[in-house]
Amino acid sequence: DVVMTQSPLSLPVTLGQPASISCRSSQSLVYTDGDTYLNWFHQRPGQSPRRLIYKVSKRDSGVPDRFSGSGSGTDFTLRISRVEAEDVGVYYCMHSIRWPWTFGQGTKVEIK
């Protein structure tokens, strides 16, 4: 199975400042079609998860452009250019290159 490892697991942030979360996979997430199946999700307290980013860097509809994804192969990063209060919660990376699809442990983002 592909193991997804996130860091840090806890991220205190200052409003208006940038933040970044790292995700590393135990195997390359590049599929035979050339796409890289790495996704990022955000879960606010008491809510369902919401996908923010798919295929490393493509933002889902309605996702603010302060969120960006980057990386390749086995190393990926989610960046928030300027943190807003609504960005608190837990962020998960997840791969969907082969079964079983697996998530990282989650990174809890909170305001300092």
Added chain:
Amino acid sequence: EVQLLESGGGLVQPGGSLRLSCVASGFTFSISGMSWVRQAPGKGLEWVSLFHDDGDIHYSDSVNGRFAISRDNSKNTFYLQMNSLRADDTAVYYCVKDRGDSWGQGTLVTVSS
């Protein structure tokens, strides 16, 4: 607008069974991959089962042989039949479209005596 509405959760004794349903709307259900993802209380996310858009079905090792997924395209409904339930199956179960682009609100399953 995509909507996924789960139902069927509740309290069940260890060894018991439960069937979850997910009614979908707002997209072409019959050609979409569908999944169940669960989250134990205070824990992370686990992708439990996948009904791939090519018809393949997959289960996580933790539920393989106990859970079964199915779909009724005439009713736009996706199901999760859970048998031989254990305490560690206690979780919120989410119905999820494709590779996670849409999620339901979740339904809580509690396995306890």
